[in-house]
Amino acid sequence: MKLSRSAPVFVLLALVIQACSQSENSIHKSTEKFTPPEIQLSESHPGGDTTVSTVAFPSLMKPAKNLPQKRLPEFHAGKALAHQPWVKAPTITTARDGLGPVYNARTCLACHMNGGRGQMPTTSDIPLLSAILRLSIPGEDEVHGVIPEPVYGDQLQTQSVALSHQLRSNTSVDDFKYKEVAPEAYLYVNWLKSQFEYADGVKVELRKPEVRFTNLGYGKMHPQTLTSLRVAPPIHGAGLLEAISQQDINANVDPDDNNGDGISGRVNQVWDFETKKTVPGRFGLKANKANLRTQVAGAFAGDVGISNPLFPEQSCTTSQVLCQKTPDGNDVSSDGSPAVELPELLLKLVTDFNRNIGVPERRNLQKKSVKNGRNLFYQAGCANCHQPSYVTQKVAGFEHLSTQTIWPYTDLLLHDMGEQLADGRPDYLATGNEWRTPPLWGVGLRKLINGSDNLLHDGRAQTVEEAILWHGGEAEKSKLYFVRLSSEQRLHLVAFVNSL
Ligand code: HEC
Ligand code: HEC
Structure with a gap:
C-alpha cells in the first residue's frame, strides 16, 4: 500500500488493514473492526502541486498548475x-x-x-x-x-x-x-x-x-x-503516473496471494520499442505500453x-x-x-x-455522505486495487512532477476481473481476464468534461454503481460488500467516488 510519507498515522492504520485481511477471509467480519485512515490534507489536491481548479470550468486539458x-x-x-x-x-x-x-x-x-x-x-x-x-x-x-x-x-x-x-x-x-x-x-x-x-x-x-x-x-x-x-x-495526470517508481508498484504485487485477501495483482511485461527490451508495462488498459x-x-x-x-x-x-x-x-x-x-x-x-496535463481538484470533500463513502470505500476493499496514494520520484527535466504526493487510486497492476468483463484476448502477459486498475482521479467530472459517462474498458457502465456491479474475479468480495450495504450507504460510496 502506497502512502503519503509524511503521515505515520496513516501507515499504522494501513498495517491494521493488512493484518485484518490476513487473519480473516470474510470481508464483513474483518472490516467491522477496522477504522479507515484519517483524511489527509493532500487529498483535496490529488495531483499535488499540478492540481488545477475546476472553476470557471472543469477540463482535463489544462496545463499543470505548477508548470513553469x-x-x-x-x-x-x-x-x-x-x-x-x-x-x-x-x-x-x-x-x-x-x-x-x-x-x-x-x-x-x-x-x-x-x-x-x-x-x-x-x-x-x-x-x-x-x-x-x-x-x-x-x-x-x-x-x-x-x-x-x-x-x-x-x-x-x-x-x-x-x-x-x-x-x-x-x-x-x-x-x-x-x-x-x-x-x-x-x-x-x-x-x-x-x-x-x-x-x-x-x-x-x-x-x-x-x-x-x-x-x-x-x-x-x-x-x-x-x-x-x-x-x-x-489522459490527465499521465506524467505523474509515469513518475511513480516501479519499486512502489512492485510493492503491491502478490501473484500467489500470499496475504490471503483474494487479490493478486501482476505487472505486465511489454516491449519497449525504443530500447528494444522487455520492460514492465504501465499504460493502456492492460498495462500493454511501457511508457x-x-x-x-x-x-x-x-x-x-x-x-x-x-x-x-x-x-x-x-x-x-x-x-x-x-x-x-x-x-x-x-x-x-x-x-x-x-x-x-x-x-x-x-x-x-x-505528461503535463493537470489533475482536477476534489469536490465536496467535507460532505457527510462523501466522508462516510470514503470509509466504506476502504472497508469494501476498493483501496486494495484502487491504491489511493503515492509520492512521485524525481524526474529529470520535470521538476514540477517530482516528489509530489498524489492520489490517483490505482495500483497500475493487472487483475483478473472475472468472466463477465473478460475479453478473452491476451496482451503480452495479461490474460483475457485481466485488466489494469484504472486511476479514479477526476472520474466524477466525466459528464461535465465531455458528456461521456462510459465507464470500464468497453464503456458499458454508465454510472459508478453499474461499474461496481460488473466487478468480479479478484474484486468479487469487494463487490459483494457493496451489494450488501444499505441503499443509503451505497449512495454514499458512489458519492465518494464521484468526488474524486
Ligand atoms: C480512435 C480513438 C483514439 C485515438 C485517435 C487516440 N487514442 Fe489514445 N487511447 C485510445 C484507447 C482505446 C486507449 C486504450 C488503449 C489500449 O488499452 O490498448 C488509449 C490510450 C491512451 C493513453 C494511455 C492512457 C492510460 O491510462 O494508460 C494515452 C496517454 C493516449 N491514449 C494518448 C493518445 C494520443 C496522444 C493520441 C494521438 C496521437 C491518441 N491517444 C489517439 C483511443 C484513442
Ligand atoms: C481486484 C481489484 C479491484 C477491486 C477490489 C476494485 N476494483 Fe474497481 N476496477 C478494477 C479494474 C481492473 C477495473 C477496470 C475493469 C474494466 O475496465 O473492465 C476497475 C474499474 C473501476 C471503475 C471504472 C473506472 C473507469 O475509469 O472506467 C470504478 C468506478 C471502480 N472500479 C470503482 C471501484 C470501487 C468503488 C470498488 C470497491 C467497491 C472497486 N472498484 C474495487 C479493479 C478493482
Whole structure:
C-alpha cells in the first residue's frame, strides 16, 4: 500500500488493514473492526502541486498548475498537435499531412475528447468512433505481445482516406474494391441488456456490448480472431503516473496471494520499442505500453496513421496493396534520420503535452455522505486495487512532477476481473481476464468534461454503481460488500467516488 510519507498515522492504520485481511477471509467480519485512515490534507489536491481548479470550468486539458510559465508555449503547441486534424497527403502544408491511409480518427482529442473518455454509441445504428477494436490470433510474440490478424493487423481501422468513404457514398464493399483504399470495416455495437436486483428489491439495468462489423474491406478474418473493444480513457495526470517508481508498484504485487485477501495483482511485461527490451508495462488498459512515449507514438501510428521515429511504417498490412501504394506524408529530415510524417521534435511536444496535463481538484470533500463513502470505500476493499496514494520520484527535466504526493487510486497492476468483463484476448502477459486498475482521479467530472459517462474498458457502465456491479474475479468480495450495504450507504460510496 502506497502512502503519503509524511503521515505515520496513516501507515499504522494501513498495517491494521493488512493484518485484518490476513487473519480473516470474510470481508464483513474483518472490516467491522477496522477504522479507515484519517483524511489527509493532500487529498483535496490529488495531483499535488499540478492540481488545477475546476472553476470557471472543469477540463482535463489544462496545463499543470505548477508548470513553469516558460514551458506554456510548448504545452499549447503539443495540445494543438493533439487537437488539429491531420490531412491526407500530399498537401502544401507538409507538416500536417500523412493521415492514414487507414486510421481510426484524425486527431488524438477526437477520441480523448477534452482530455476525457471516449463516447460509446447508444444505439446499434451509430458507428463506433472513439473506441478501438484490437485484433489478434492465438499465439505469443515477444515484440508485439500478440500475433496480429494476418490481413487486418492488430487494430481494426474504421476510416480511410478514400473519398467515397469520406463522403459515405459507399454502401457496398465493391464500391471500394479496386479503386480506392477501403476502411478495414465499419464497427457498431449492439447492447445486450440484463438486470441486477439487490436484496431490497432495487433493480439496476446493465448492458454489455456485442461488436458487429459491416463492410469488411479485405475479405474474411481469420476464423480464430480474438477481439478486444476498448474505449478511449482519460489522459490527465499521465506524467505523474509515469513518475511513480516501479519499486512502489512492485510493492503491491502478490501473484500467489500470499496475504490471503483474494487479490493478486501482476505487472505486465511489454516491449519497449525504443530500447528494444522487455520492460514492465504501465499504460493502456492492460498495462500493454511501457511508457508515455511508446503509448503516444503507438497512437499516432495505429490510431491516426501517422508514422514517427518509433513506428516508421504506414498503417497498411502487407495484404493491403492499394493502401501500400497511397502517397505518404513523410518529410525527409535534415539530420539523416529516416523520413517520417511526425518528426522527433513534434512527437516530443505531444508526449510532453500528455505528461503535463493537470489533475482536477476534489469536490465536496467535507460532505457527510462523501466522508462516510470514503470509509466504506476502504472497508469494501476498493483501496486494495484502487491504491489511493503515492509520492512521485524525481524526474529529470520535470521538476514540477517530482516528489509530489498524489492520489490517483490505482495500483497500475493487472487483475483478473472475472468472466463477465473478460475479453478473452491476451496482451503480452495479461490474460483475457485481466485488466489494469484504472486511476479514479477526476472520474466524477466525466459528464461535465465531455458528456461521456462510459465507464470500464468497453464503456458499458454508465454510472459508478453499474461499474461496481460488473466487478468480479479478484474484486468479487469487494463487490459483494457493496451489494450488501444499505441503499443509503451505497449512495454514499458512489458519492465518494464521484468526488474524486
Ligand atoms: C480512435 C480513438 C483514439 C485515438 C485517435 C487516440 N487514442 Fe489514445 N487511447 C485510445 C484507447 C482505446 C486507449 C486504450 C488503449 C489500449 O488499452 O490498448 C488509449 C490510450 C491512451 C493513453 C494511455 C492512457 C492510460 O491510462 O494508460 C494515452 C496517454 C493516449 N491514449 C494518448 C493518445 C494520443 C496522444 C493520441 C494521438 C496521437 C491518441 N491517444 C489517439 C483511443 C484513442
Ligand atoms: C481486484 C481489484 C479491484 C477491486 C477490489 C476494485 N476494483 Fe474497481 N476496477 C478494477 C479494474 C481492473 C477495473 C477496470 C475493469 C474494466 O475496465 O473492465 C476497475 C474499474 C473501476 C471503475 C471504472 C473506472 C473507469 O475509469 O472506467 C470504478 C468506478 C471502480 N472500479 C470503482 C471501484 C470501487 C468503488 C470498488 C470497491 C467497491 C472497486 N472498484 C474495487 C479493479 C478493482
